[in-house]
Amino acid sequence: MPMENFVNEFNMWMQTVQSELQEKSMRSTIIICAATLDAQLEKLIKNILLQEKNTDGDIFEGGNAILSTFSSKITFAYYLGLISEHERKTLDCIRKIRNKAAHEISILSGSVSDSINNMCLNLEIPQGMYIPIELFTGSLGECDKTYNPNDEKNPQKRFVNAFYYMTQYLFLHNLEYGDCKVEKYQAPKPFEFIEMFKNILVNDNEQILLHLKKCKEKAQKDLCELQTLIKDYVSGDVVVYRQEDLDSKEKIQETIGIVEDEIKAFETEISLRENEDISKNFDSNYSKTCYAIQSLERLIEIMKEYQ
Numbered sequence: 001m002p003m004e005n006f007v008n009e010f011n012m013w014m015q016t017v018q019s020e021l022q023e024k025s026m027r028s029t030i031i032i033c034a035a036t037l038d039a040q041l042e043k044l045i046k047n048i049l050l051q052e053k054n055t056d057g058d059i060f061e062g063g064n065a066i067l068s069t070f071s072s073k074i075t076f077a078y079y080l081g082l083i084s085e086h087e088r089k090t091l092d093c094i095r096k097i098r099n100k101a102a103h104e105i106s107i108l109s110g111s112v113s114d115s116i117n118n119m120c121l122n123l124e125i126p127q128g129m130y131i132p133i134e135l136f137t138g139s140l141g142e143c144d145k146t147y148n149p150n151d152e153k154n155p156q157k158r159f160v161n162a163f164y165y166m167t168q169y170l171f172l173h174n175l176e177y178g179d180c181k182v183e184k185y186q187a188p189k190p191f192e193f194i195e196m197f198k199n200i201l202v203n204d205n206e207q208i209l210l211h212l213k214k215c216k217e218k219a220q221k222d223l224c225e226l227q228t229l230i231k232d233y234v235s236g237d238v239v240v241y242r243q244e245d246l247d248s249k250e251k252i253q254e255t256i257g258i259v260e261d262e263i264k265a266f267e268t269e270i271s272l273r274e275n276e277d278i279s280k281n282f283d284s285n286y287s288k289t290c291y292a293i294q295s296l297e298r299l300i301e302i303m304k305e306y307q
Helices: 003-021 026-046 055-060 070-079 085-102 114-121 155-176 190-231 249-275 285-304
Strands: 239-241 244-246
Touching: 003 026, 003 155, 026 070, 026 085, 026 155, 070 085, 085 114, 085 155, 114 155, 190 239, 190 249, 190 285, 244 249
Parallel strands: none
Antiparallel strands: 239 244
16 A cells, blocks of 8 residues: 555544544443444454455354454454454453443443443553544644553543554554455365475475584684683683583593584584485484485375375
């Protein structure tokens, strides 16, 4: 989406929701806000679902649909990684406030109980996430830059602030996933699964070779340092190496021998992998991996014959 279109669309959205909430009772405000967030969350989830003619009916509509409720959408979006833990808690709190307000008896007055007011005052916006609605209504001069939404004592304003925070977030997140296209899953043939495992082993071999070379380089540097230390060693000095105190020339010499053995082991394993030679050391990890790859390749060939 071009930047100018994005800005215009975002401004229009915020102006629309702000206009919708003007001069509404507390109860109406709660129900409108919750319904808006419910719809936005559903749209966000749809962005990452396979779109077919029965998607809405199977997933979102009807009493048996798995995402027919606001609660199920919140949980599903969280475990898909679409919303953070704080956003999940905020949406869930708004959902509970909506449910409580919808079932209260004082419908005509539009007012709500003290328990709902207290729930609203528990809503909080993370630092740096609050965007004043005045930015979108053309009344920027009225914006108080010292205003902290989490200090708001008016329950309705506190609730609306949390709503603005969430609706802005979901609007932007929907844009992020707007171009996401989910393809219908095509089950691979059995031998293709085996090929995938084989390729993982091949790739692991390459990564292990790189790691071995880095380990060898590190050991060679350590060896040079130890050789310098033993050359300049003065009785009584304590050298710390790999979290061990080397307090004598003999201990340093012993450590040098250990590092030299490590370097030889690295060189042997690197040579095997670079030359793809599994005949010299049948017990090496590389040899075992190669045999596993060869076995998978034979299995793949056999499986292909049955396709």
